[in-house]
Amino acid sequence: MTTLVAAEAASPQHDGQPNVRLATPADDSFVEDLQAIAFGPGRFARTAFRVRERFPIDPGLSLIAEVDGTPCGSVWMTPISVGGMKGYLLGPLATHPNFRKRGAGKLLAREVSKLALSRGEGHFVLLVGDQDYYCPLGWEITTPGNIEFPGPVDTSRVLLLAEDKSLAKSLKGAIAAFDAGQ
Numbered sequence: 206m207t208t209l210v211a212a213e214a215a216s217p218q219h220d221g222q223p224n225v226r227l228a229t230p231a232d233d234s235f236v237e238d239l240q241a242i243a244f245g246p247g248r249f250a251r252t253a254f255r256v257r258e259r260f261p262i263d264p265g266l267s268l269i270a271e272v273d274g275t276p277c278g279s280v281w282m283t284p285i286s287v288g289g290m291k292g293y294l295l296g297p298l299a300t301h302p303n304f305r306k307r308g309a310g311k312l313l314a315r316e317v318s319k320l321a322l323s324r325g326e327g328h329f330v331l332l333v334g335d336q337d338y339y340c341p342l343g344w345e346i347t348t349p350g351n352i353e354f355p356g357p358v359d360t361s362r363v364l365l366l367a368e369d370k371s372l373a374k375s376l377k378g379a380i381a382a383f384d385a386g387q
């Protein structure tokens with residue numbers, strides 16, 4: 206049983222540990238405020254933001270982390286395709302500064318990826334982020350320049366999680382709509 210399913214089945218934990226649940230429309234203002242705190246006004250200029258402008262996030266893959274019933278973190282996923290293969294772009298991932306270093310960020314990244322890939326439609330979870338944070342969770346460095354974003358990106362931060370361990374090196378193409386992939 207995943208932590209997400211366990212979290213839904215159980216009453217809220219009160220042990221100071223983060224758990225995750227699906228986001229609802231009632232979380233919208235929390236998420237908006239959190240992203241403003243975590244990324245500042247520059248967030249709208251980020252290349253990953255441009256991807257999300259073109260292709261909508263999937264609300265069914267929007268998770269909230271809570272500690273003792275208080276929302277403290279959020280993650281979104283955008284269904285995309287690259288080179289004709291379906292997958293997901295993870296982000297933004299953010300934890301409120303008052304709740305950092307309790308494992309909420311890594312729990313959100315793991316659980317949203319597990320949930321997305323368990324649908325059996327997409328084959329990878331792509332993101333732009335720090336290797337030191339994501340590689341211990343299973344993300345791998347991609348071949349620089351292979352994956353084309355709609356804007357400038359630091360290629361050393363383009364990371365991919367997939368069951369097929371050759372995919373990080375071989376996936377190639379422009380980011381396109383989910384429906385354009387197989």
Ligand SMILES: CC(C)(COP(=O)(O)OP(=O)(O)OC[C@H]1O[C@@H](n2cnc3c(N)ncnc32)[C@H](O)[C@@H]1OP(=O)(O)O)[C@@H](O)C(=O)NCCC(=O)NCCS
Nearest residue numbers: 243298299300305306307308309310311333334335337338
């Ligand atoms: C990055 C972020 C989501 C981490 O959230 P969190 O809930 O504190 O994460 P966790 O508790 O799961 O992990 C914390 C650990 O990761 C480390 N860490 C945090 N950010 C890191 C980074 N960018 N690179 C490497 N390690 C990082 C912390 O130092 C901590 O290490 P420790 O466990 O040895 O003390 C949070 O700091 C945040 O919202 N930052 C601003 C937005 C952002 O940068 N998002 C990521 C975009 S890719």
